[in-house]
Amino acid sequence: MPLPHRPARSPRTGRPRPLARAATVLAAAAALLTPLATTGPASAEPRAATTADATVRVNTQAALGRLSDVARGVNAAIWDAHMNDPEVAALMKAADVGAMRYPGGSYADIYHWETHTAPGGYVAPGTGFDAFMGTVRATGAQPILIANYGSGTPEEAAGWVRYANVTKDYDAKYWEIGNEIYGNGHYGSGWEHDEHEDKSPREYARQVRAYAKAMKAVDPTIKIGAVLTTPGHWPDGVVGEGDAGDWNHTVLSQVTDVIDFVSVHWYAGGADTTAEAAMTRLTRLPGELREVRNQLDRYAGADSPRIGIALTEINTNTGGARLTARPNALFAADAFMTALENGVFTVDWWNTHNGPGQITTVDGETDYGDMGMLSSGSCTGDVCQPPPNTPFHPYYGMKMTSRLGSAGDMMVATASSAQDVSAHAVHRRDGRLSVLLINKNADAARTVDLDYAGFVPSAAAPQVTRYARGDTDITQVTDDGTSASRVTVPPYGMLTVTLTPRAGTGPAASDAAAPGTPRLEAVTDTTARLSWEGAQGAARYLVQEREGAHTRLVGETTGTSVTLRNLPAGSTHTVNVLAADASGRLSAPSTPLTFTTGTPPDAPCAVTYHRDTSWGNGFVATVTVRNLSDSPITGWTVDWDWPTDRQSVSSGWNATFHQTGRHVRVTAPENAGPLAPDGGSTTSFGFVGSNDGPNPEPTVFRLNGTICSGG
Incomplete structure (x- = not known):
């Protein structure tokens, strides 16, 4: 029998958010789990155009990195009574979700796994660790677990590792040490529970070392993550009383030898809480992630590539407006791919279910102000959400990214000539190329010309999937006029176009395999020496520098190393290596390397x-x-x-x-x-x-x- 409805503090805002009592999902819920709908055209008919509104260039020789098996993720919270409903696993599996983070944001720092208690917070029935792992396994995902830093101990965390990976053989790989610990009051604002007398970044770093030692003594194969602030977001750059530096610089100066990844969060925020504004702010994310990597490079040196970046919470804003409406589907798709293309190995949406907030009308639909992907079935006043586990629009945004590719496929560079059209592309291991086009214009369709480098499409009609007004799921479309060279995207809509290569072209036609990821062996103010693992069938190697969606040859060799010369001092470069076989046919590119030259040591x-x-x-x-x-x-x-x-x-x-x-x-x-x-x-x-x-x-x-x- 379900417990009576209880309010629960939202880990994101601190304001009460109602959690629904258990409820029966509509009989039609099975339709929601359909991986691919086949309905007709969207209600907004694409307009014919003789001149394109935008040109999108796709360069399959400019690699951005491979999709990981945990690329798409969601958060799960112990105050969520619907966290482990069977429908959740089915929906997440349909969207190729590979990571599920537990026990839920700030609750992690009051949660004791063994007793399944969170003093001061509400714990919903049926949300224990084993029940959560049942959902994880049914989804085919991996857990990302947050060890209790705020009120726990290294020994308690080590006990959780032992139970998870020794007793139960769950093979839980990713373990964060706390959640948003920089919000413990050290900088004046305190929402994160922390019972340590010393709340400085210096003490957090010391404790991370203790947690890592205790936890890896139980299972040396696990990966430990430390909490960082996101550059450009509070309290980045703020130096607390008695500290030698800000949070990130203090923590990283002490822990890079014992951690395997860092965890950052990203919310668009800002006074303008519209999803349109959030999508504009998303253009800042690549630079912010690059600065995280710069900080890792500074403190980890040559070991920096080993340390991953996890974006373990993301959403438009915490203000409660335009969160379940169609624009947030566009934001979700754009945000997942933008983060993954810029060096993140997992992106975890906040949240699976969260609860309603401010009620508004957006694009002719009710927006429930809910930061969840799925409905919790709760009400704000006399306005109630649809039945539990009904997907909101952001779910379909995430699901659309799964139509681009899966683990091991290579993300490649794109460039759009129009601000209201975003583009992302994945070159699949089977040779196909998938391109996602997002039209952020609410009023007009956008006709896009597609231009390719390193890929020659066949004459076969492309496969097209769409999510736009009138669609109730990701929809397969046919006979809509889409070709390999021109696509029309409905207003506030998304299309994924998948193309097959012309026979005898592309990496599949080459006898050479892809080279290994280049390593930076040495760098000066004007030179950089790179090396890589050789590729079977390679007669020579080409080193190409990426500039947006364009590449230019900067080095060529028959060996597996090269020195790039005449580089500007203090300049940043991103390079890929391709192998050419004896006939000159090129392999797929390696994953990229980014490096920065120094300044002359003998300068005047x-x-x-x-x-x-x-x-x-x-x-x-x-x-x-x-x-x-x-x-x-x-x-x-x-x-x-x-x-x-x-x-x-x-x-x-x-x-x-x-x-x-x-x-x-x-x-x-x-x-x-x-x-x-x-x-x-x-x-x-x-x-x-x-x-x-x-x-x-x-x-x-x-x-x-x-x-x-x-x-």
Whole structure:
């Protein structure tokens, strides 16, 4: 008999969200589990067009990495009475979900697995660990488990590993240490339960080492994850009282040798809570993820590629608006693929079920303000959701990404000429190419011309699946006029187009296998030495640099290493290696490597950049300049370029500042004396800066046009 309805604190907002009592799913629920519907055209007819609205380029020789077996994931919470309903496993299996995170956001830091209790929170019946694992196995997924940091111990976590992997043989691979621990009050805002007297990042790092030691003593094969803040999101850049640095830099400086991945969360946020605004903010995610990797590179060095990035929570916002409506389906599909293409190995939606919030009308439909993928069947006032486990639109956004490819398939670069058309592509292991097109325009269809590099489509009609107005599931369509070169996407709709290669073309026609992932053996200010594992059937290797959806040849060799020369100092490069067989036919590309060159060690000047303080969207920095040449310098300018277009100088002192685009020029004040030679004196200036998103440091400084070394 189900328990009476009880309110439960939402781990995302702290506000009460009702959890539904157990309810019977509609008899029609079986229809919801249909993997692929075959209904007719969407209600909004695509318009004919003689001129395309956009061009999308797909380059199968520009690899972005392979889809992992845990690429698509969802969160599951112990306060969710429907967490383990049989319909959940069936729906998630139909969407090729490979990861399920437990026991649910902030509840992880009050949850004791052995007693299945969460003091201060509500635990729904039937949500214990073994019941959860039943759903995981029925889905064909893997668990991502959050060890209790806030009120637990390393010994308790080790006991959970023993029960999961020794007693029950669940083979639970991924274990996070706590959830959003930076929200424990150390920076002034405290939503995360943490009973440690010392709540600093330094103590968290110390405890991560203790947890990792205890847990890996039980099962050395598990992977341990540490919690980081997302660059550009609070409290990134904030330095707490008594700390030497912010959260990420403090934690990573102490744990990279004992962790296997880091966990970050991403919510679009912002004053504008519309899904349209969220999709715009999604353009910031690649830069933010790149900064996570930069931080790993800084502290893990050559070991950095071993440490993965998990995006274990994502949604549009926590404000409760436009969460179940159609635009959030577009956001979900775009967000999953954007994150995966930018180095994340798993993306886990918040949440499976969550509960209704603000009720609005969006695109002619009721939006329940619910951050779940599936309905919990609850009500806000007299407005009730559909029956439990009815999919909301974001579920279909995630499901659409499963039509692109599965574990082991290669994501490849795309570029769209239109802001309201997003594109993603996957080159499958069987040679087929799938392209996902997302039309974010609510009012008009978009006709898209497709352009290919490294792929020649056959004359066969492409397979097309669609999710648009009028569709109740991912829908297979035929005879809609789609060809390999032109596609029309309905308004607020998505299409996945799957093409077969022309016979005798593509990697399948080559006798050479794909090379191994390149490794960075050494790097200077102008050179980079790369090596890779050889490929069977290879006569030579081509090293190609990716620039958007274009590639250019930068190296060629018959061996398995190459030195790239004449690279700009402080520049970032992403390369793939392809093998050519004796006939010159190319293999599939390797997974990519991204690296950054340094600055010259024997430069005639040195510049030190120091961020003195930061508060999330602003900072104070000091720049110190030394003249290392043998002649004094009278009158000087210092130039640099910001790594992102959302960094700027607001005001400064001891110099004159001017910024154009990303470029900053600092000029000596009129009364400045000469810079003494041989490092005999230094000059410093400071400024207040602003940043909207991540705040990476400039990589190259020039004194009077000459590149300087780091201080």
